[in-house]
Structures are given as structure tokens and as C-alpha cells.
Amino acid sequence: xxxxxxxxxxxxxxxxxxxxxxxxxxxxxxxxxxxxxxxxxxxxxxxxxxxxxxxxxxxxxxxxxxxxxxxxxxxxxxxxxxxxxxxxxxxxxxxxxxxxxxxxxxxxxxxxxxxxxxxxxxxxxxxxxxxx
Amino acid sequence: xxxxxxxxxxxxxxxxxxxxxxxxxxxxxxxxxxxxxxxxxxxxxxxxxxxxxxxxxxxxxxxxxxxxxxxxxxxxxxxxxxxxxxxxxxxxxxxxxxxxxxxxxxxxxxxxxxxxxxxxxxxxxxxxxxxxxxxxxx
Numbered sequence: 514x515x516x517x518x519x520x521x522x523x524x525x526x527x528x529x530x531x532x533x534x535x536x537x538x539x540x541x542x543x544x545x546x547x548x549x550x551x552x553x554x555x556x557x558x559x560x561x562x563x564x565x566x567x568x569x570x571x572x573x574x575x576x577x578x579x580x581x582x583x584x585x586x587x588x589x590x591x592x593x594x595x596x597x598x599x600x601x602x603x604x605x606x607x608x609x610x611x612x613x614x615x616x617x618x619x620x621x622x623x624x625x626x627x628x629x630x631x632x633x634x635x636x637x638x639x640x641x642x643x644x645x
Numbered sequence: 646x647x648x649x650x651x652x653x654x655x656x657x658x659x660x661x662x663x664x665x666x667x668x669x670x671x672x673x674x675x676x677x678x679x680x681x682x683x684x685x686x687x688x689x690x691x692x693x694x695x696x697x698x699x700x701x702x703x704x705x706x707x708x709x710x711x712x713x714x715x716x717x718x719x720x721x722x723x724x725x726x727x728x729x730x731x732x733x734x735x736x737x738x739x740x741x742x743x744x745x746x747x748x749x750x751x752x753x754x755x756x757x758x759x760x761x762x763x764x765x766x767x768x769x770x771x772x773x774x775x776x777x778x779x780x781x782x783x
Contacts, residue, residue, distance in 0.1 A: 547713040594678040632723040635758035642751030
């Protein structure tokens, strides 16, 4: 491998890593906020659409989650302008499935049983194969 | 899970890959963005494909939030990945694009994954702190 392609490979890995880390933090914080807020359908039935929007926007955890999702989004836009879509999109999407499953188990205390692990790995492999 | 909730997951599934596809089409038109000229990302918002992509992603985000209020993250993400399959099948039968055997295998794996999670529970009941305390003192 020549030094230039080695440098490119590291740059691609760093961009994909940034997208995955920001997306995982964002997903977990938003999921945690929505769990704390409760069923949006019930809130909407009690307080109307505006009440449901206020309940979501009033959560600081949600806003931090959106901040990290925005970081992930701009990292994706940046990466798409430098690397191939066929590399960046499937690599970041498939890795995010696995990192989300790990983070959901430890931070959200979700019951990630064998069925969900298998599903996460199958989706990860499936998304990668679809990009080939 | 009610029919209406599966419908919301369907919206999550379809809008995300379509929005991403439009964004990539738009960014291809915009061209490379330099680290020294990050402000050009703001000008990218004027591209129609990027604007439409963002509208679809707003639809995705609101239905994604609704689904996370009644289902686990590890249920919503694999269940909504069926959108990748829908987009690939649309490309095959509507735009008559060629789908390689590898992509068919990917479609099969994602469909199997959706089948796996859909047969399990959608939500982990976690007792709130005061409920857990009451349970301990009982």
C-alpha cells in the first residue's frame, strides 16, 4: 500500500468513525429522552399536538441528542463530499446498528436478547452486502 | 403493537433511505467541500435535492421520535431497516436496475432480521425509581 492510499484509508476510517460515534450518542440520548417523556400518542391525546411538541422540546436530554445527531449529519455531508457513497453510507449505517445495540444494553438497560443481537448483526451484514 | 404503530415504523423505514439518497444526489452536484470552506455546506441547502431530502428526513425524524416513545431503540432500528429493502426493490422493478446476487443476499438478511425482531417484544418495561423502591420495601 503506498503512503497516499494508506493516508486515504485512515481519513475514510476517521470520517466513518466520527459519524458512527456521534450518531450513537445522539440515538441513545434521544431514545432515553423519549422513554422519560412517555408515550407521545397519549400526551397528544391529553394535551394536543402543541403540548406533545412542547414536552419533547422541553427535554434537555433530547436537545443534546439532536446536537449530536446534527454533528453526525454534517460529518456525513462532509464525508460524502470526500469519499464514495458506496463506502461511507453502508459502513456508517451498518456499524451504527452494532454500536447502538451495545449502547442500548448498557445505557438504556434495554433487554437486548439473543433475538435482537442476531437481528443487529444480520442488518449490519445485509446493509454491507447491499452496497457491494 | 397496533396497525397504526406498524404504519409509523413504515414511515420511518421509507423516508430515511429515500432522504439519504436525495442528499447524496444533491452533494454530488455540490462537489467536494473543503475543511477551510465549511460555510459551503450552508449553500448546499439551496440545492433542490438536498431540500427535498431534508423534508423527507424531517418526516423520518418526527415518526422516529414517536416510535421511540413506545418501542425500544433495539426494536425500532432493525424493524425499520426494511426500508433499504423497499428502496432496492423499487430500483429493481420500477427503474429496472440490475440487482447483483450479493445485494439479493443482503435483502434476504435484512428481511430475516426484521422477521426476528418483529416476533419479539417491542418494549422493555423498566420500573421508575420510586416504583423500584416500593418493590424493594415490599
